[in-house]
Amino acid sequence: MAGDDYSSIVEERIARPSEVFDVYEVLSTEVDRVGEEFSMNDDQLFEPWSAGLALYGYVGFVVGGGIMLNLILIKGILQAKYSGALYFVLQIAVLDICTLLISIWELFYIVHQQWTFESEHCTFYIGFESFTNIAIVYFIIGLNFHSISTYNLAQQISTADDELTNPCHDLDGSSDYMTAEENNYEVATESITQKRSLTIDYRHRKTSIPVIWPVLLIWFIAMSESLPLFLFSDVVSTDEDVKFCTVLINDRTNHYIIQWLVISIRIVIPTVTLIVTTSMTIFKFFQGRKFTHPREIDENVAFILKVSIFLSLSYVVLSLQKLYGSLLFEVLSKPILRHKYPEFDKQSGLIFSLLHYCLSFIRPLVIIILCKLKHNHMDITFIYKGTAKVTDM
Numbered sequence: 001m002a003g004d005d006y007s008s009i010v011e012e013r014i015a016r017p018s019e020v021f022d023v024y025e026v027l028s029t030e031v032d033r034v035g036e037e038f039s040m041n042d043d044q045l046f047e048p049w050s051a052g053l054a055l056y057g058y059v060g061f062v063v064g065g066g067i068m069l070n071l072i073l074i075k076g077i078l079q080a081k082y083s084g085a086l087y088f089v090l091q092i093a094v095l096d097i098c099t100l101l102i103s104i105w106e107l108f109y110i111v112h113q114q115w116t117f118e119s120e121h122c123t124f125y126i127g128f129e130s131f132t133n134i135a136i137v138y139f140i141i142g143l144n145f146h147s148i149s150t151y152n153l154a155q156q157i158s159t160a161d162d163e164l165t166n167p168c169h170d171l172d173g174s175s176d177y178m179t180a181e182e183n184n185y186e187v188a189t190e191s192i193t194q195k196r197s198l199t200i201d202y203r204h205r206k207t208s209i210p211v212i213w214p215v216l217l218i219w220f221i222a223m224s225e226s227l228p229l230f231l232f233s234d235v236v237s238t239d240e241d242v243k244f245c246t247v248l249i250n251d252r253t254n255h256y257i258i259q260w261l262v263i264s265i266r267i268v269i270p271t272v273t274l275i276v277t278t279s280m281t282i283f284k285f286f287q288g289r290k291f292t293h294p295r296e297i298d299e300n301v302a303f304i305l306k307v308s309i310f311l312s313l314s315y316v317v318l319s320l321q322k323l324y325g326s327l328l329f330e331v332l333s334k335p336i337l338r339h340k341y342p343e344f345d346k347q348s349g350l351i352f353s354l355l356h357y358c359l360s361f362i363r364p365l366v367i368i369i370l371c372k373l374k375h376n377h378m379d380i381t382f383i384y385k386g387t388a389k390v391t392d393m
Helices: 002-015 017-080 085-112 119-165 177-182 184-205 212-232 252-287 295-318 320-332 346-371
Strands: 233-237 243-247
Touching: 017 085, 017 346, 085 119, 085 212, 085 295, 085 346, 119 212, 119 233, 119 243, 119 252, 119 295, 212 233, 212 243, 212 252, 252 295, 252 320, 295 320, 295 346, 320 346
Parallel strands: none
Antiparallel strands: 233 243
């Protein structure tokens, strides 16, 4: 029976071959259509996979490596008990660790074009992103001011030492010249005694630049500017069920107040001050690269100026674009801080954001290299234990 049924089906299909070809044409057309759709959307299919792989690679290398480098830098500074300029660097290293952790939220936000984390994470992300960025740029500015002040102090000390070595620069060339020449030894002895006494008193009064009050002021400014973002940030959903991490605006007045605060404190004031202090630091570095006495002051001051110039220029090149390419347009949009790099596509925004956050990996690496250069008197042990030198810079 089964054989008869099979033979009857075959005979029936052979008797109507058009149906077989119709089925073949339908199937082949469907296969071709699926293939065309796959070929058209293969980039979109692989895009999330490639973006996710790149993000996890960034998290492993940049975030993990950057945190390790900053911890090494912090350990070296604390063990060496440095104050002054490296005290600013210590604050920046702590903030860089927080910045690298915050970058994970932002990069996933850019890739997915919506907020995929919990709403509580949105509050911490917006608040700490503002807090760390404000604090870092103001600590760099504070380091520039400190470097300029340290240079001026070292120049005064060097000038005082020059006067000690040459106590009698001008002698009267009139008729009293012979008398002055006879008493030259006594005059020189008295002058040296007086000047040495004054110089010792001067050094006891002023040998370092205090940094604790500027550091506390910068922390206060960063917290004050970021407090509204901690209070008013939350996740909102659009009609298309797309979630955004944003700052809630109650009315137009509130929106304008936040705009003014963000643009002035986070964009205008840091930009102008950073450019001015960086220019002054570069001028001081090339103006007084050598001091007569002592040699160690010369090298320490040169080191401070080099660190300041590096931190300032690297921020201008890699991070200043975030203020104008992302933050300025974000605060001008409604609601505030709705998109990251709103004037750019996703790929460009991701690249610009990576440049900004990779600086937290580059900063500690370069500073460690500068500290270990042979011509610097930087006795800092970053990995192994050793005797540390107490130095005021």
